[in-house]
Amino acid sequence: MFLSRIVLRDLDSIDSPVSMASSKKVVTRDEWERKLRDVKIRKEDMNRLVMNFLVTEGFVDVAEKFRIESGTQPEIDLATITDRMEVKKAVQSGNVQEAIEKINDLNPTILDTNPQLYFHLQQQKLIELIRAGKISEALEFAQEELAPRGEENQTFLEEIEKTVALLVFEDIKNCPYGELLDVSQRLKTASEVNAAILTSQSHEKDPKLPSLLKMLLWTQNQLDEKAAYPRINDLTTAELQDPSI
Amino acid sequence: MPATASGGARPEEAAEAASAPAASCMGTRPEELTARLAASGPAAPGAGRGGSGAGAGAGGEEAEHERVRALREIKNQIIGNRTKKLLYLRLGAVPAVVAALAEPGASPAALVQAAAAAGSFACGVDDGARAVLAAGAVGHLTRLLAHHDEKVVDASARALRMIYQSKLAPKFDVNNGKNMDFVLSLLNSENENVTELAATIISHSCENSSEQLSLCSAGVLQKLVSLFGGSMNLRDACLDSVTAVIRNNREVASRFASTDHGKGFRSVVGLIHDRSPRTRLLSCLCLIALGHASPCHFLDKQIKTKLIMVLLELIEEPGQVGDEAPLALTTLIKDSLELQKQALTTNAVEKLSNHLLANSLESRRAVTILLALSELCSKLEESRSQLMSVEASTLILEGLKHDWADIRVAACSCLKNISRSPKVLSGGRLSCDTVIGPLVQLLYDSSTSVQVAALGAICNIAVNLTPKKSVLLHSGVVSQLVHLSKSMDPTLRLKSVWALRNIMFLLSPKDKDFIVKELTLSTLSSLICDSEHFVQEQTLALVHNLVDGYVDSANYVIGEDGMVMDAIARQLNNASAPGVCIQGMFVLANIAAGNEMNKEAVMNVLLPHRADRVKPSFVVNFLQSKDKQLRVATLWCLLNLIYPKCEASSGRVVRLQNAGVIIQVKSMINDPCLDCKLRVRMVLEHCVDNADDCFM
Incomplete structure (x- = not known):
């Protein structure tokens, strides 16, 4: 958040001359770097951003190392990350029942207050049964567990229909709803689970760093209309590129 | 080091998880599980002890293990699953689960599983909540809040929160000194699950002004505000409680606004810009409640404008927050010409319409947006003409034919308020077949609330003075209105007579005669003597319009x-x-x-x-x-x-x-x-x- 505020403040200061002249204001590299040097960013804030990223994404070992090396305290108990990652891993490897039980052990209110997530887990369970070729089991599960959810919710019903349609096709990988069997479907469900657990732990479900980078790009785009300045084009290197005039 | 400490607790859970497959071998059908739980209930260990002395210890342990497994299995089956909850209810599992909470020698593991299961039974199924309450779960769980094992405390607090979220849960009488002390002790707990429970109990239990006043006098509001610094979920629960304590209570609201030089008030204002959308919504709702309870303490126009902007932004949020934001906006601007004008200057009509167009009508959000648009059109001519000029007006007409009753009601409400405009009416845009046709159809709707909403719109459109009145008159509306005027529902009688009265207004003798023939003088006479005085009054107003203008009509x-x-x-x-x-x-x-x-x-x-x-x-x-x-x-x-x-x-x-x-x-x-x-x-x-x- 603070990075973008700094850039916006600069934007303000060069705004007025531009509105008078029709051409863009040019900021040289020297001038720009001088301005950047004037901006004081606390090391601790940077570290907290990094820690927030590691915690949210679930890199527990790295977070632990980073905690020791930088002295930055994580926002939540690192042990809870391990639990969360185990749940995520279970979904990603298709062990949906195991994931459900782990979620319930972590916090039994998550799935009771989040019907959509519960449905998606049940749907994933059905997908896994179909993938494993357990057709009669899949049918029984669809009838007993999923059908009642469809009666409660129209959107769920449509999703159930799509999933059950997988049973009709011989070559399920290439059928119209084949993407349900894709790894991406597991990842989608896993990330939904991850977000719900984070929310239940009072933690934001997205790390701050990526949105900060999005804000940087947005601000540069805004600035482009008013000035030519050394721009960051490659986010991986964050190198300043001289303005092309 | 906290990481190792909690890490050390993990193997225990791993062992539990490992034993799960074993449990599934033993049968997981609800009937078996319920029977097993009942068998391993309070009586079983006693019987074991009464048997051979040597095997008792091992047998008791085995029985306890068995019980934990059964409880955990039941818990995992019912969480999130309405059907399973109903099934277990029928099998009578709830008393057995709650009994496990009451047992003196129960292991922490058993208590944690039983508490979670009890909480889940109370969530989302009224019969479940009833059964859990009847089995006395509240007393046992409350007692367990003092348990030495933190996990048991967490589980009990969560379960109680689920129970107190049900409207069936009994009110907690905070006017009783002991109870107030208890709530305060919960609020002062170090455990966030427990403080969140306290906030939930307060939200659930304060309905009348004496309860609100007691809570306020006990310093609960300051305490809640001080907890805003805690985790996101706790803060949200506290915001909700503050709103409940000040709602419609002038004295409490003004005390809150002035205590500590308005510190609490400023804290809430600060939260309308919080990062979490839910917190933003809840703080807006809190300020709206404050403004309604004590208008003199909330005169700052700037804050009100900010509220409008924040709420309009929140409509973009996915899920419940975005769904509820338009409702909050509706409450904020209701009956206030000034705020409706402000909303208009922030392009509220345009923004709401755009959302409506961008999303399908098939959502709760569409309902709440339509209701907000309707409110915006309740007083301001400019809002009405704006709404009529955008594509959204076509969508409103589509809404009249929608499958979902809530959408039909909301669309009618919009039309009712748009047709308050003499300009729109005299333009004749609402008195054409495309509007009248669907509206008249709705008079035959199976839902009474839809019929009432449609009558509201027809009432206003009927005032129309242009020659197009005949479109309405000959749309078949009169016979259905006459039919509804004989309904058992007094609101339907009232509104249908009202519509007839407005249609009768300045009508030609020929058209008046048409209506009287449909209505018949005997129906008219019995409506004058209706059981409800508002129907009597409306019928006499109808007669007033009937005899107005032409001597013969007398x-x-x-x-x-x-x-x-x-x-x-x-x-x-x-x-x-x-x-x-x-x-x-x-x-x-x-x-x-x-x-x-x-x-x-x-x-x-x-x-x-x-x-x-x-x-x-x-x-x-x-x-x-x-x-x-x-x-x-x-x-x-x-x-x-x-x-x-x-x-x-x-x-x-x-x-x-x-x-x-x-x-x-x-x-x-x-x-x-x-x-x-x-x-x-x-x-x-x-x-x-x-x-x-x-x-x-």
Whole structure:
């Protein structure tokens, strides 16, 4: 958040001359770097951003190392990350029942207050049964567990229909709803689970760093209309590129 | 190091997880599980101990293990699953689960599983909540909040929170000193699950002003505000509680706004810019409640403008927050012309319409957005014309035919408020077949609330003065309105009569005749004597419009053996509600403006020819009424009776004089109401004129 505020403040200061002249204001590299040097960013804030990223994404070992090396305290108990990652891993490897039980052990209110997530887990369970070729089991599960959810919710019903349609096709990988069997479907469900657990732990479900980078790009785009300045084009290197005039 | 400490606890869970497959081998059918749980219940270990001394310890442990497994399995089956909850309820599993909470020697593992299962039973299924409450879970769980094992405390607090979120849970009487101490002790807990529980109990339990006042006096509001610094979920729960404590309570709200120089108030204001959308919404709701409870403490226009902007932004959020934001906006701007103007300047109509267009109608959000748009159009002409000019107006018409009743109601509500605009009405854009057709169809809807909403829109559109009124008249609407006027539901009767009244307004004699034939005079008479006074009043207003303008139309009332006139006379003599009397007198005044026969008919209602004159005429009572409208209506009626100057009029003056009416009028020469004063003088002048006439 603070990075973008700094850039916006600069934007303000060069705004007025531009509105008078029709051409863009040019900021040289020297001038720009001088301005950047004037901006004081606390090391601790940077570290907290990094820690927030590691915690949210679930890199527990790295977070632990980073905690020791930088002295930055994580926002939540690192042990809870391990639990969360185990749940995520279970979904990603298709062990949906195991994931459900782990979620319930972590916090039994998550799935009771989040019907959509519960449905998606049940749907994933059905997908896994179909993938494993357990057709009669899949049918029984669809009838007993999923059908009642469809009666409660129209959107769920449509999703159930799509999933059950997988049973009709011989070559399920290439059928119209084949993407349900894709790894991406597991990842989608896993990330939904991850977000719900984070929310239940009072933690934001997205790390701050990526949105900060999005804000940087947005601000540069805004600035482009008013000035030519050394721009960051490659986010991986964050190198300043001289303005092309 | 916290990481190792909690890390150390993990193997235990791993062991539990590992034992899960074993449990599944033992059968996981609900019937078996319930039976197993009942068998391993309180009686079982006792029996074990009574057996051989050596095997008792191992047997008890085995039984406990078995019970934990059964409880965990049941918990995992029911969480999130309504069907399973109902199934276990039928099998009578709840008492067995709750019994596990009550057992003195229960292991922490068993308590954690039982608490989670009990909490889940109470969530989302009313019968489940009822069963959990009946089994006495609240008492056991409350006791467990003091358990030495933190995991048991967490599980119990969570379960209690689920229970207190059900509307079936009993209110917690905070006026009882002991209970208040308990709530305060929960609020002061180090455990966030417990403080969150306290916030939930407060939100659930304070409904009347004495409870709110007690909580406020005990310093609960300050405590809740101090907890805003905790985790996101705790903060949200506390915000919700603050709102519950100040809602509709002027004294508490003003105390909150002024305590500590408004520190609490400022904290809430600060949260409307929080990172979490849910927190932003809840803080807006809190400030809205504060503004409604104590308007004098919330005059800052800037904050109100900010609230509007924040709420408009929140509509973009996915899920519940985005769904509820338009409702919060509706509550904020309700009945306030000033705020509706402000909302308009922040492009609220445009923003809401764009959302409506971008999303499908098939959502709760569409309903709440339509309701917000409707509110925006309730007072401001500009909002109405803006809404009519965007594509959203087409969507509103689509909404009328939507499968979902809530959407149909919301669309009708929009149309009702748009059609408050004389400009839109006279433009005739609403009186065409594309609008009237679907609206009339909705009068046949299976949902009463849809019918009522459609009637509201038809009422307003019917006021239309343009020749297009005939579109409405011949759309089949009249026969259905007549049908609804005989409904068992009083609101439907009221609104349908109201619509007929508005259609009747300034109608040609031919069209009036059409309506009367559909309605029939006998229905009209029975509606005048309806059980509800608001229906009586509306029916008399309908008769008022019927006899207005054309002398001949009075025949409907005095003709056919005077059936309608008799009904009116009955209501006036019974001294019904003031509104009924006023409309009745206006009807009589209109009829009295007609020919001699009409005037005589009215005279006979006012002063019936009867031998026994024990009861004084209701006219005198009406003239003495505190309601100036009733006095004016009565004076108009008298005036029409003795005008113009003629022999018959003189005769009526004499009759009125004999009944003590004129003396009463004379006493009103200085009536505080100017309109009355003027009519009094006119009546008296005509009396003198007519008297001269008599003597000459």
